Amino acid sequence: MFELRLLCGEDQVEAVGDALEALDALSVSVEDADAHTEAEQALFGEPGMPPPKEGWQRSRVLALFARQAQAEDAARLLIAQDFFEGGRVLGIEQVPDQDWVRLTQSQFAPVEITPEFWIVPTWHEPPAAAREVIRLDPGLAFGTGTHPTTRMCLRWTARRSLAGQRVLDYGCGSGILAIGAAKFGAAVVDAVDIDEAAVRATQDNAQANGVTLRVGLPELAQGEYDTVLANILATPLKMLAPLLCGHVKPAGSLVLAGILERQADELKAAYAPYLRLEVSDSEDGWILMTGSR
Template sequence: MTSKQDWLEMSIQSTPELVEPVSELFQRYGDAGVVVQLEGDWDPDNDQNVTTEPTKITVITYLKVDSTIQNRTAMIEIGLRLISHIQPLGQLESRTITERDWENAWKGHFTLLRIGKRIVLKPTWEGYKARPTDIVVELDPGMAFGTGHHPTTRMCLEELERYVSDGSQVLDVGIGSGILSIAAAKLGASQVVGLDIEDAAVEASLGNAKQNDVSDKIQVYKGSLPHSALDQEAFDIVVANLTANVITGLAQQIALSLRSQGVLIASGIITDRQPETEEAIAQVLTIKTRRYDGDWVLLVAQKES
């Protein structure tokens, strides 16, 4: 008889600036992805005048209770102490839960979400009667790389809805769960190529593409730019929901990937890092749009030559 797996849930309250390093730490030592919960009065339609911040940001991960649990929790605690030297973090909370409770806990973090005019994000276990014009993206959040509940993912989806047209060629750098690629395919892109340096992301995105019946439109490769499988000037749209450091480092390669008049949709950038990110992008592309959601920034830039 197979024994049931117990899990350790670890969570901590974070500032917007520290969500990224805390998430990376949890991703490294956890076993089931990372959840970022945001609570508060956020206004994504207020563009550059947003002044409100989330009242609470909680980062959560789950670890299997096994022979390595003590070492991994110790590494998380050490990492959090180091991160807290930058800015104070909340108190680390932990609790042991059963396998059944773990499955229910995951489901509690992901709910039906409408984004933009047409996009609906639906967990696989929830029923939904779609409207004729809906673009329904169905996700299994077993590995929570991106679920649409984070401001940067929402903004990227809204811009994809604006820019993707029938026949578009789209490159998704840092594909994660595949949410952006799947949405692009369902919005009319004829081909979507995803890149990610993580094996788990490649596997998760391919699984979610199959779940959404768009496997024929989406190709996923492990790695980053430049990539031997990709030609230059092959894409109408590049979407990069990454970090300021990564986007800054990839700006030139992204520009080479775009066709003339093609656009970059870039997010995952906190406002403190906006100037240097804009400077790197502006060297190779023309910035057309800036959007803000709390401390997060999205940039749209175009290749004009």
């Protein structure tokens, strides 16, 4: 395979990327051409939200082609386009063939939640210390155990007794929190999401882990629950405050994640009419907030 390397401005990235895809590039990636220098720029966006910019002021665009002739043709065609004016072709390099599946899998190792509770991809053996395991492979739905918000929710679940409880996982993604609740003793677990792909992923993952969940769209959630889990993002969590709190039974627990440390006061204010939220855990700038009716 052959990698075409280009340099272009921030406002050219989208057009260049679209053109490369139309020219049968196998993959297109963008990186900061000034990375590791004083001119390096940081682009931050919350998970699930679009980045604040399409690229960097000086963006390096890398496109992978199956054949050298394809990469050369793509470079020649781009140079002739008005939207590439000022851009540069940095070169074409052959890249070694690799087992991309194995390479991708190697990036996902077992994730420790507690010393005895692990998230383990199917191509790994569980660690010897693991007493409870969720088998989960990276997929389209959010929630593989690698993100701090997911880990904090699972830690909270593992350190409490859910025996006999009715639990709701609102915005279930991969279903990882619902599966964790079922493994730690919950009697009934409802997992809901607005994304039908997430619903399917949760159903598949529940089956793979030998647990029984009720899975569906949000209207599946009915009545009150002993524990309500919601790992989404701060803005939708604020909007959902009346709905989520309405599902928490008296003396029940509400567990919220997807919240940055700087957003704690916003969430406390949004939920104040219903219950008092406190920060229960933090990791890498993210916090877990919990409350009880």
